[in-house]
Amino acid sequence: MDWKPYGPCCARHAANPKAAFCPECRHPLLRCMASAECGQLVTPSGPCPACLAPALFVNAGAQVRARAGERLSVPFVLRNASSAGRPLWVKRLARLDAASDEPVALKWQQIDAGTERQFSINTPPIETAGTHELALLLVAATRHRGVEEAYAFRAVVPVAVTAVTAPQSIQQNIIVHAAESQGNGVATAGAVSAPLNVRVDDDGVTTALTDRMPLTLERAEVYELEQDVRGYRRQGVRVHRHVTFAFEGFRDDERPHDGVGLGAEGRLTFGRNSRTPSSQGGDTNDVCLRVYRRDGVLDEAATMAVSRHHFELVVANERLCVLATTSRGMQVNGHGVASGALVELTSGDRIQPIAGHTNRLTLGIEFKASMGVVERVTVRKLAPAH
Amino acid sequence: MATKYLALSEDTLLAEYVRLNDLKGLFEQRVAVNPDTLAVPIRDGRVAEAGPGGHFAVGGIWRALKDAVAGQHAIQLLLADLKPFQLTKSFTTLTKDGVEIVAEVTFDLQVDPEKPVNVLGFMKDHAAVTKASVLARIAPHLDDRVINAAVRRVDALELRGNRGLQDMVQADAMKEAERLAGDIGLLVRAVSVNWGTNEAEQDEMLTRQRAREQAALDEDARLLKRAVEREADTTIVQLKTALDVETVKVTTEDDLRRLILKNELEFIDQRETGVRRQQLEALRHELELNRTARVDGLKSQLEAEEHAIEMAKRGGQRGDVQMDIETRQAKHRITLATITRELRSVERETEEADRRHALALGALEADEMHRRAAREQQAQIDRMAALGKVELDQKERDRDIEDRSRDRDHGRRMDERTQAAAAEAEKMRLARDLNEAQLLAVTAGFSPAVAHVLVERAKASGEADKMALMREMVQQARDAQVQSEAQARHFFEHGMRGTVGVSQGIGSAAVAMAGAAGAADGVAVGDQLTECPQCHHRVPVADRFCLNCGRPLRQ
Numbered sequence: 001m002d003w004k005p006y007g008p009c010c011a012r013h014a015a016n017p018k019a020a021f022c023p024e025c026r027h028p029l030l031r032c033m034a035s036a037e038c039g040q041l042v043t044p045s046g047p048c049p050a051c052l053a054p055a056l057f058v059n060a061g062a063q064v065r066a067r068a069g070e071r072l073s074v075p076f077v078l079r080n081a082s083s084a085g086r087p088l089w090v091k092r093l094a095r096l097d098a099a100s101d102e103p104v105a106l107k108w109q110q111i112d113a114g115t116e117r118q119f120s121i122n123t124p125p126i127e128t129a130g131t132h133e134l135a136l137l138l139v140a141a142t143r144h145r146g147v148e149e150a151y152a153f154r155a156v157v158p159v160a161v162t163a164v165t166a167p168q169s170i171q172q173n174i175i176v177h178a179a180e181s182q183g184n185g186v187a188t189a190g191a192v193s194a195p196l197n198v199r200v201d202d203d204g205v206t207t208a209l210t211d212r213m214p215l216t217l218e219r220a221e222v223y224e225l226e227q228d229v230r231g232y233r234r235q236g237v238r239v240h241r242h243v244t245f246a247f248e249g250f251r252d253d254e255r256p257h258d259g260v261g262l263g264a265e266g267r268l269t270f271g272r273n274s275r276t277p278s279s280q281g282g283d284t285n286d287v288c289l290r291v292y293r294r295d296g297v298l299d300e301a302a303t304m305a306v307s308r309h310h311f312e313l314v315v316a317n318e319r320l321c322v323l324a325t326t327s328r329g330m331q332v333n334g335h336g337v338a339s340g341a342l343v344e345l346t347s348g349d350r351i352q353p354i355a356g357h358t359n360r361l362t363l364g365i366e367f368k369a370s371m372g373v374v375e376r377v378t379v380r381k382l383a384p385a386h
Numbered sequence: 387m388a389t390k391y392l393a394l395s396e397d398t399l400l401a402e403y404v405r406l407n408d409l410k411g412l413f414e415q416r417v418a419v420n421p422d423t424l425a426v427p428i429r430d431g432r433v434a435e436a437g438p439g440g441h442f443a444v445g446g447i448w449r450a451l452k453d454a455v456a457g458q459h460a461i462q463l464l465l466a467d468l469k470p471f472q473l474t475k476s477f478t479t480l481t482k483d484g485v486e487i488v489a490e491v492t493f494d495l496q497v498d499p500e501k502p503v504n505v506l507g508f509m510k511d512h513a514a515v516t517k518a519s520v521l522a523r524i525a526p527h528l529d530d531r532v533i534n535a536a537v538r539r540v541d542a543l544e545l546r547g548n549r550g551l552q553d554m555v556q557a558d559a560m561k562e563a564e565r566l567a568g569d570i571g572l573l574v575r576a577v578s579v580n581w582g583t584n585e586a587e588q589d590e591m592l593t594r595q596r597a598r599e600q601a602a603l604d605e606d607a608r609l610l611k612r613a614v615e616r617e618a619d620t621t622i623v624q625l626k627t628a629l630d631v632e633t634v635k636v637t638t639e640d641d642l643r644r645l646i647l648k649n650e651l652e653f654i655d656q657r658e659t660g661v662r663r664q665q666l667e668a669l670r671h672e673l674e675l676n677r678t679a680r681v682d683g684l685k686s687q688l689e690a691e692e693h694a695i696e697m698a699k700r701g702g703q704r705g706d707v708q709m710d711i712e713t714r715q716a717k718h719r720i721t722l723a724t725i726t727r728e729l730r731s732v733e734r735e736t737e738e739a740d741r742r743h744a745l746a747l748g749a750l751e752a753d754e755m756h757r758r759a760a761r762e763q764q765a766q767i768d769r770m771a772a773l774g775k776v777e778l779d780q781k782e783r784d785r786d787i788e789d790r791s792r793d794r795d796h797g798r799r800m801d802e803r804t805q806a807a808a809a810e811a812e813k814m815r816l817a818r819d820l821n822e823a824q825l826l827a828v829t830a831g832f833s834p835a836v837a838h839v840l841v842e843r844a845k846a847s848g849e850a851d852k853m854a855l856m857r858e859m860v861q862q863a864r865d866a867q868v869q870s871e872a873q874a875r876h877f878f879e880h881g882m883r884g885t886v887g888v889s890q891g892i893g894s895a896a897v898a899m900a901g902a903a904g905a906a907d908g909v910a911v912g913d914q915l916t917e918c919p920q921c922h923h924r925v926p927v928a929d930r931f932c933l934n935c936g937r938p939l940r941q
Contacts, residue, residue, distance in 0.1 A: 021936035023929035
């Protein structure tokens with residue numbers, strides 16, 4: 001499950017929408033779920049740099065220095081810099097404290113591309129002098145075709161607190177973060193923080209920022225897992241986009257080979273249609289769902305209860321999910337799943353594609369994880385009860 | 387001649403007879419009665435005249451002569467006191483609450499001057515009537531009829547000062563006394579009752595007296611305490627020392643009692659001192675609070691005044707700053723106007739540059755379009771040429787294949803002839819050493835039937851060795867980078883077909899050709915595309931890996 005950056009050949013072959021691997025270097029090509037619009041490649045767990053591009057600034061006029069015992073109210077500007085023109089959904093905004101986080105009550109949620117919103121963070125009285133951190137947490141999300149991908153980011157504003165009688169001094173922190181460049185124009189994330197641009201009075205007390213101060217938004221993966229934003233909090237594991245699948249209990253011509261990934265479109269399709277195009281045309285599935293009796297004879301009645309395209313397996317928010325595409329209804333662990341609904345799957349779950357006849361066709365899901373990452377998902381076709 | 391005044395012989399008498407005959411003598415004697423005394427002369431058993439005061443002449447010669455001539459008259463003079471007099475009588479009775487009460491009833495009586503003769507009914511012969519005898523006559527009627535009847539209605543403590551009761555008793559007593567005394571010529575002027583101190587009142591008085599005594603004792607104790615406290619404030623130590631000394635000196639019981647009293651006083655004094663100290667501390671604290679509050683108030687007032695002064699100063703400074711700001715704003719507006727003018731100039735230059743850039747860009751785009759059209763045209767020509775070349779190559783390959791086929795037919799015929807000759811020569815030499823299989827193999831080229839037998843045997847032996855050969859082919863497939871069992875099976879099937887063909891091809895080249903062609907199946911199926919052995923996806927031949935499943939396609 002090692003991951004290496006994309007090569008120049010990968011970017012070139014990513015233009016082929018049917019390519020799941022780079023034909024030159026065999027690198028898996030993981031596409032954004034909205035790649036039809038943005039055409040971007042993504043990392044196994046990172047956001048699409050074109051679809052999800054929040055930019056956080058400390059607004060001009062903000063006070064970032066204070067005397068001991070004073071409170072600060074820092075104004076911020078959150079801008080949606082999506083180059084793909086996709087809106088940004090703010091799921092959560094909070095001020096991180098040593099013990100907990102204090103949510104910021106926002107009256108808005110959506111930021112269209114190219115627009116920005118403003119909010120303020122109030123701090124409690126800062127008692128001791130020195131350099132403090134005003135830490136913010138942002139959970140932003142992007143949506144496409146009923147799938148929402150949310151990511152948590154953390155930003156820090158250095159706040160210099162001076163003692164009332166202590167001599168004043170200016171301390172300027174310059175923080176440079178390397179961008180996660182994939183080379184050849186393929187970038188997944190990255191930002192550069194600008195130095196403080198502040199105005200200082202004669203007595204050494206900072207008054208206010210004269211320009212906006214951009215802030216670095218760092219991914220908060222631990223927070224995502226702890227707060228159940230991404231991954232499986234209870235199991236402590238994540239499912240990356242380049243997870244591989246194995247299939248058991250299927251006929252050879254009805255399943256892909258072991259080790260197959262989610263493919264060029266980022267999803268595995270399940271349905272009654274075969275894996276190869278038929279003479280009558282029609283789309284194919286990655287996995288053919290047909291019901292056989294114990295004697296190996298096709299159970300036509302049960303098979304016809306399965307739609308041509310029944311459901312899909314996708315990875316959203318680092319969780320394996322089933323996306324129901326059938327209108328005939330299906331069940332997961334005995335609970336009905338409506339068409340278009342996205343249901344999370346975990347190890348041990350049961351997918352019953354034929355609602356009401358769970359004994360005919362049941363698929364079991366098992367995870368094989370290592371170091372907190374699910375490396376292989378086994379889809380087991382359980383034998384019919386009769 | 388002197389007049390003799392007659393009066394009652396005692397003050398206690400109310401009335402008495404005086405015998406005027408005893409006063410007769412040789413000489414006439416004048417007798418007078420004071421006006422406050424009723425004189426009732428009785429002559430020969432008849433009341434001659436009655437009235438207050440009077441003057442009588444008694445005796446004398448004339449009268450002696452007259453008595454001697456006309457006989458002597460019996461004359462008596464009744465004297466009665468007309469002055470009001472008081473009589474007091476005590477009665478003992480019980481109140482409503484059973485307390486014995488002593489009531490002292492005082493009567494104000496007077497002989498009725500209007501009916502002076504009635505007093506005779508009160509008189510007894512040869513006797514005087516005392517005032518006390520009047521009381522003895524009235525009292526029995528008052529005891530139960532008036533006093534008991536009134537007192538029984540009230541409690542003991544309600545008697546004194548009870549004016550209603552007093553009036554009732556007085557009215558009843560006067561009514562009763564007048565009824566009794568009216569007939570004997572007495573007037574009842576007033577009746578009043580004085581209550582003796584009863585037991586309840588005595589108890590109450592005693593209680594009050596004790597309370598007063600207790601209060602007096604308390605007051606004395608308080609005064610004593612205060613005196614001791616005053617002294618104790620300054621001489622506590624001395625008292626203690628003196629107490630110790632006195633303790634040593636105490637020898638008598640009185641001294642010991644005094645010492646105990648002093649100890650008690652000291653204890654009380656200590657306790658009171660503690661209380662006073664606490665009160666003093668509280669008072670000091672309150673004073674301190676008041677002082678602090680006043681100081682704080684004064685400080686606040688002072689700070690407010692200083693703040694006002696500072697604000698006034700700051701106001702002046704702010705005015706200066708505002709003027710400075712206005713000056714700077716004016717300068718800033720001038721600078722802005724200058725910058726705006728320069729900006730306008732720069733914008734004009736920029737627009738001019740943009741126009742030039744647009745023109746240049748248009749020219750470049752036109753050139754690019756021309757070049758692109760030329761490239762496309764050249765590419766089309768190249769594709770046409772390539773297509774012609776491909777067709778020529780195809781025809782060339784067809785000719786080569788045909789030539790090679792003819793060459794192979796010719797070679798085969800030559801080989802057949804050579805092998806037939808060699809076989810004929812060797813057959814004779816080796817015929818005796820050949821087994822059946824070798825013999826069939828040798829003769830297969832001469833007979834299709836024999837070749838068929840050989841083919842069937844080869845198939846039979848192939849089934850027997852299928853698993854071994856299968857493993858061998860798998861190993862070969864691995865060596866050839868074939869990872870899947872399906873691919874190995876695919877190669878195995880074609881290999882088997884080739885093996886059978888070879889077996890058959892000893893005498894049949896067509897079968898061998900078909901086997902060779904089958905062995906090459908799966909690669910280069912179509913133009914520029916091939917099929918992935920793993921996912922059977924059609925991929926470009928030039929790709930190193932399958933773009934669908936990532937399987938390596940070539941070394």
